[in-house]
Amino acid sequence: MIKNLLVLLCFTCFVCSLCSAQQIPIVSWSELEKSVTKPNVDSTYVINFWATWCKPCIEELPAFIKLQDSSKQNVKVILASLDFKKDLSTKLKPFVLKRTITTSVVLLYDQNQEEFINSVSTMWSGALPATIIINTKRNIRSFYERQFTYNELTEVLHSLLHQ
Amino acid sequence: MKFILSLLASFTALVTLNVYAGGYKVGDVATDFSLKNVDGKMVSLKDIQNTKGFIVVFTCNHCPYSVAYEDRIIALHNEFAGKGYPVVAINPNDPNKVPEDSFEKMIERSKAKKFPFMYLLDGTQDIAKTYGASRTPHVFLLVKKGNDLVVSYIGAIDDNTEDEKAAKNKYVESAVQAVIAGKTPSPDFTKAIGCGIKWSGK
Numbered sequence: 635m636i637k638n639l640l641v642l643l644c645f646t647c648f649v650c651s652l653c654s655a656q657q658i659p660i661v662s663w664s665e666l667e668k669s670v671t672k673p674n675v676d677s678t679y680v681i682n683f684w685a686t687w688c689k690p691c692i693e694e695l696p697a698f699i700k701l702q703d704s705s706k707q708n709v710k711v712i713l714a715s716l717d718f719k720k721d722l723s724t725k726l727k728p729f730v731l732k733r734t735i736t737t738s739v740v741l742l743y744d745q746n747q748e749e750f751i752n753s754v755s756t757m758w759s760g761a762l763p764a765t766i767i768i769n770t771k772r773n774i775r776s777f778y779e780r781q782f783t784y785n786e787l788t789e790v791l792h793s794l795l796h797q
Numbered sequence: 798m799k800f801i802l803s804l805l806a807s808f809t810a811l812v813t814l815n816v817y818a819g820g821y822k823v824g825d826v827a828t829d830f831s832l833k834n835v836d837g838k839m840v841s842l843k844d845i846q847n848t849k850g851f852i853v854v855f856t857c858n859h860c861p862y863s864v865a866y867e868d869r870i871i872a873l874h875n876e877f878a879g880k881g882y883p884v885v886a887i888n889p890n891d892p893n894k895v896p897e898d899s900f901e902k903m904i905e906r907s908k909a910k911k912f913p914f915m916y917l918l919d920g921t922q923d924i925a926k927t928y929g930a931s932r933t934p935h936v937f938l939l940v941k942k943g944n945d946l947v948v949s950y951i952g953a954i955d956d957n958t959e960d961e962k963a964a965k966n967k968y969v970e971s972a973v974q975a976v977i978a979g980k981t982p983s984p985d986f987t988k989a990i991g992c993g994i995k996w997s998g999k
Contacts, residue, residue, distance in 0.1 A: 747990055
C-alpha cells in the first residue's frame with residue numbers, strides 16, 4: 635500500500651514537473667509534419683511559427699495559448715520556435731518557463747532552410763510570424779503569413795472546419 | 798454578422814497575399830530611389846559612381862537574423878565594392894512599431910559596427926513594397942544594363958543564419974561572382990527565415 639502511494643507520489647511529482655517546465659525537443663520539419671499528418675486521425679493541428687525575438691509573434695502568442703486552453707474540439711496547438719539552437723537554454727526555455735506556457739513548444743531546426751520553408755508552404759516567404767493549420771483526415775492544409783488575434787484565429791478555424 | 802466577418806477575413810487574406818505576391822521577380826527592372834543615408838544625405842543609386850550594380854540588402858537593427866548577418870554583409874561589401882558591386886543597406890521598418898529601428902538608432906548602429914556601406918531609411922516603406930521585400934535580411938542583386946537596373950538575384954545571403962562556417966551555399970557571393978564572370982546566377986531565387994517587415998498601420 636505504502637509502496638503504491640510512493641509510486642503515485644513520484645508519478646504526481648513527475649507530471650507536475652512536466653507541467654511547470656515542459657521539455658522542448660529539437661525537431662526537424664519533416665519529423666513534426668509526420669507527427670501531425672497521420673492518416674485517419676481527426677485532429678486539427680495549429681502550428682504557429684514564432685521566435686522569442688519576434689515582436690509580432692510574442693503579441694499573438696496569447697491568442698494561440700487561449701485557443702489551446704479553450705478548445706473543446708480536437709484542436710492541438712504547437713508553438714514551433716525558430717530561435718537559434720544555441721539560444722534554447724538561454725532564451726527559449728527561460729521564456730517558456732517565465733510565462734508558464736503549457737502549450738506544446740518545439741524548436742524547429744532544419745539544415746536547409748529553403749527546403750523547409752517550401753515544404754511548409756510554397757506561399758511562405760520565410761517571414762515570421764506564420765501559421766499552418768492541418769487536418770489530414772479532412773484534407774485541410776491552410777497556410778498564413780500574417781499575425782492573428784484570437785477572434786481571427788477562431789474565425790479562420792471555424793470556416794475551415796465547417797466549410 | 799458571421800458572413801461579414803468571414804468576408805472581412807477573406808479580404809484581409811487577399812490583401813496580405815497581394816503584399817507578398819507583389820514585388821520584383823528576377824529579370825525585372827528595378828526602380829531607383831531617393832532615401833536618406835545615416836550621414837544625413839539623400840542617396841539615389843544613379844548618383845553612386847563607378848558601379849556596375851548594387852547588392853541591395855533590406856535589413857535593420859533589431860532583428861537577430863539581421864544582426865547575425867551584419868559581419869557577412871560587411872564582408873560582402875568589402876569583397877565586391879571594389880569590383881563595382883557595393884552593398885546598399887535599407888531599413889524598411891516602421892520605427893513606431895520598433896523603436897530600435899529609428900533613424901537615430903540606425904546612425905548609432907552604423908557607427909558602432911563601422912558599416913563601410915550606406916545605410917538608408919525607407920521611411921515611407923514604398924521601396925520595400927515596390928521591391929517586394931518581406932523580411933530582414935532580404936537581398937536584391939541589381940545589375941546595370943544600359944540605363945536599367947536589372948534584378949539578378951533575390952533572396953538569402955547564404956543557407957545558414959546561425960553558423961556562417963556551416964553554410965554550404967553562399968548565395969549572394971556566388972551570384973555576384975557569376976555576374977562578374979558574365980554568367981547568370983544560379984540559383985537566382987532563394988528563401989530564408991527572417992523577421993517580417995514591420996509595416997505601418999497593421
